[in-house]
Amino acid sequence: xxxxxxxxxxxxxxxxxxxxxxxxxxxxxxxxxxxxxxxxxxxxxxxxxxxxxxxxxxxxxxxxxxxxxxxxxxxxxxxxxxxxxxxxxxxxxxxxxxxxxxxxxxxxxxxxxxxxxxxxxxxxxxxxxxxxxxxxxxxxxxxxxxxxxxxxxxxxxxxxxxxxxxxxxxxxxxxxxxxxxxxxxxxxxxxxxxxxxxxxxxxxxxxxxxxxx
Numbered sequence: 026x027x028x029x030x031x032x033x034x035x036x037x038x039x040x041x042x043x044x045x046x047x048x049x050x051x052x053x054x055x056x057x058x059x060x061x062x063x064x065x066x067x068x069x070x071x072x073x074x075x076x077x078x079x080x081x082x083x084x085x086x087x088x089x090x091x092x093x094x095x096x097x098x099x100x101x102x103x104x105x106x107x108x109x110x111x112x113x114x115x116x117x118x119x120x121x122x123x124x125x126x127x128x129x130x131x132x133x134x135x136x137x138x139x140x141x142x143x144x145x146x147x148x149x150x151x152x153x154x155x156x157x158x159x160x161x162x163x164x165x166x167x168x169x170x171x172x173x174x175x176x177x178x179x180x181x182x183x184x185x186x187x188x189x190x191x192x193x194x195x196x197x198x199x200x201x202x203x204x205x206x207x208x209x210x211x212x213x214x215x216x217x218x219x220x221x222x223x224x225x226x227x228x229x230x231x232x233x234x235x236x237x238x
Contacts, residue, residue: 119212
């Protein structure tokens with residue numbers, strides 16, 4: 026009986042030691058997890074990289090109209106934003122009928138902006154009466170109107186586009202008045218006239234934003 030009792034005691038002692046050993050193994054992961062506690066620093070680092078990448082995205086260099094970033098609308102957004110004639114002229118290079126546009130004979134003072142994106146294009150002080158039935162200017166705002174060649178009438182013409190959104194504005198011809206001798210023949214549907222005081226504020230804010238990195 027004493028031998029059996031002794032053996033039983035030994036078995037219980039070994040079993041208890043085994044259980045304690047297992048508990049020690051299970052308890053190790055929390056102790057190990059304190060080692061990689063610096064891991065959360067990685068997401069913040071990658072977040073900073075992602076923010077830097079977003080600032081250098083395709084819209085980072087766009088100019089401003091007022092204080093908000095201008096971003097290229099989708100075709101559906103242009104359709105929703107513009108009147109049918111505006112969309113036809115600006116986005117499909119159409120032409121409004123002469124003597125029908127709201128600005129062809131306007132003598133109001135101000136700055137003419139692109140009706141599609143709001144960029145300033147022409148100053149009313151450069152507008153003149155051409156007799157063509159379309160708004161005509163002898164120059165444009167520097168850097169705001171780009172040119173391309175148009176062969177739609179089977180002869181080359183210089184087509185005018187908004188330099189920001191590439192919307193169609195009209196054409197330029199070499200039969201204008203001094204000092205340039207040019208006639209910027211523009212569709213009224215491509216334009217939006219803002220009073221000079223309001224336009225100056227908006228134009229100045231756009232220029233200031235363009236100077237930023």
